[in-house]
Amino acid sequence: MTLMQEAKCGRVAPEIESAARREGLEPEKLARLVAAGRVVIPRNIRRERPGAMATGIGEMLTTKVNVNVGTSQSLDSPENEVEKARAAVAAGADAVMDLSTGGDLDLVRCQILRAVSVPVGTVPLYNAAVAKDLSSQGFFNALEKHAKDGVDFVTVHVGVNKNSLERLANDPRIMGVVSRGGSLTMKYISETGEDNPYYKEYDYLLAIAREYDLAGELVKRAREAGVQAMVEGPGHVPADEIETSVKAMKHLTDGAPLYLLGPLVTDIAPGYDHITAAMGGVIAGMAGADFLCATTPSEHLDLPTKDDVIEGTYVTRIAAHAADLTRPGVRDRARAWDLQMAKARADLDWQGQFQSAINPDRARQIRHRRGVETDTCTMCSELCAIRLAKEAMEKGVGQKR
Ligand code: SF4
Structure with a gap:
């Protein structure tokens, strides 16, 4: 049986299980989407891909x-x-x-x-x-x-x-x-x-x-x-x-x-x-x-x-x-990634920013290309908006006296 035929029979093939795990979705739900043709999981029964996660394409x-x-x-x-x-x-x-x-x-x-x-x-x-x-x-x-x-x-x-x-x-x-x-x-x-x-x-x-x-x-x-x-x-x-x-x-x-x-x-x-x-x-x-x-x-x-x-x-x-x-x-998961970057930026946490970057090597290379090492960056230097705002907040700006 093809993957789709198995899904139509209500069976959760290993590829569906794997693709569901990758996306944090219930395997049974993904099987229903595959059965309806709303999601495809490309595979050829002749090709072995040991250890590789399956790739689902489509709704949700x-x-x-x-x-x-x-x-x-x-x-x-x-x-x-x-x-x-x-x-x-x-x-x-x-x-x-x-x-x-x-x-x-x-x-x-x-x-x-x-x-x-x-x-x-x-x-x-x-x-x-x-x-x-x-x-x-x-x-x-x-x-x-x-x-x-x-x-x-x-x-x-x-x-x-x-x-x-x-x-x-x-x-x-x-x-x-x-x-x-x-x-x-x-x-x-x-x-x-x-x-x-x-x-x-x-x-x-x-x-x-x-x-x-x-x-x-x-x-x-x-x-x-x-x-x-x-x-x-x-x-x-x-x-x-x-x-x-x-x-x-x-x-x-x-x-x-x-x-x-x-x-x-x-x-x-x-x-x-x-x-x-x-x-x-x-x-x-x-x-x-x-x-x-x-x-x-x-x-x-x-x-x-x-x-x-x-x-x-x-x-x-x-x-x-x-x-x-x-x-x-998938919106919530996607936004969690952006939130992670926003928090690292707010903390001037450069390692955290690199880790959250879609291409960490590129971010790291640009950050270090002039050899100037400060806790801010060369864009605003001492006038770093993030640091100034953070210091002001720590001093209690905006708090009711
Ligand atoms: S120096 Fe300017 S650009 Fe660089 S981190 Fe601070 S606010 Fe952002």
């Missing part, structure tokens, strides 16, 4: 962060991508996606699967494209290969089909389709005249997903088949349209966990797209998005370096946490 759980890594046809070092995956996890990524399109894709994927203990996702279609096998069989061979290798979740562009392309042609967008998988699917449709194989033979796709207990971006039929499903949403949305867009997607998919890249709130900031995406990520998270894909400073410009990946991971984690401060079910 903290907003999770995925980080993309992967080779390109210009830069195809498996070692670099494995190193980036490890760096992302060390920076707190909840999941990693291998989007490799260059070199030996099977090798990179298997190395990443071994290198990290978080759920690993892929886009199997890239394999078919690189193998120059954009045929119906090629689509499914790639999916099955990834499933056999132990991939925990996959992106399948089921929504890109003849019908949606017809609507796109009638109502064109400036950049058409910007998703790599989407454009490859378009290529298949235009060259063969056939519909998207993942859409046309969706039951076969579900059978593969069920066999390996993969999570995919499918909803009603996936749930009926006992396959966990997430939905991936748009990556470029003006700030004032994000809430409506998230709520509409949640409504249409009956609360399926929603996965977003960004969304980026403006297009004019190449080099800073991790920031424009984080702005959108906060708004989306507040509106109900569950899974944010990290964007790096090199988005739209270059294959990210390891430092880009680390920066993107932290910035996206900040967005996820900012959303969690308002998120039902």
Whole structure:
């Protein structure tokens, strides 16, 4: 049985127990959310992750962060991508996606699967494209290969089909389709005249997903088949349209966990797209998005370096946490973290501040970079507002005489 089928039978699988413990939630409650498709816990029965905690994505759980890594046809070092995956996890990524399109894709994927203990996702279609096998069989061979290798979740562009392309042609967008998988699917449709194989033979796709207990971006039929499903949403949305867009997607998919890249709130900031995406990520998270894909400073410009990946991971984690401060079910825990930092600041307790920081090393490095060691900091020095206020309070200011 798949995890979802077990949950539907009222059983609490070890993954549900583990994810519930991580979130401080009752396992039975989490099992009900998994059974209803409101939460997914990516796993592949072929992949062993000894000692690793399960990752739940969806309602009543903290907003999770995925980080993309992967080779390109210009830069195809498996070692670099494995190193980036490890760096992302060390920076707190909840999941990693291998989007490799260059070199030996099977090798990179298997190395990443071994290198990290978080759920690993892929886009199997890239394999078919690189193998120059954009045929119906090629689509499914790639999916099955990834499933056999132990991939925990996959992106399948089921929504890109003849019908949606017809609507796109009638109502064109400036950049058409910007998703790599989407454009490859378009290529298949235009060259063969056939519909998207993942859409046309969706039951076969579900059978593969069920066999390996993969999570995919499918909803009603996936749930009926006992396959966990997430939905991936748009990556470029003006700030004032994000809430409506998230709520509409949640409504249409009956609360399926929603996965977003960004969304980026403006297009004019190449080099800073991790920031424009984080702005959108906060708004989306507040509106109900569950899974944010990290964007790096090199988005739209270059294959990210390891430092880009680390920066993107932290910035996206900040967005996820900012959303969690308002998120039902996790708000109190999220606020407790901020409170811990506020108390350390009020005490000018620098070690406490480092410990509470999302990236302690960065905070410590900036604090000490000029070598000036005082109990305040070089911002206000002797005029430290915190110290002056504390001294005034200790002298009894504000107390009734
Ligand atoms: S010196 Fe200024 S910035 Fe630094 S801790 Fe004190 S109040 Fe804050």
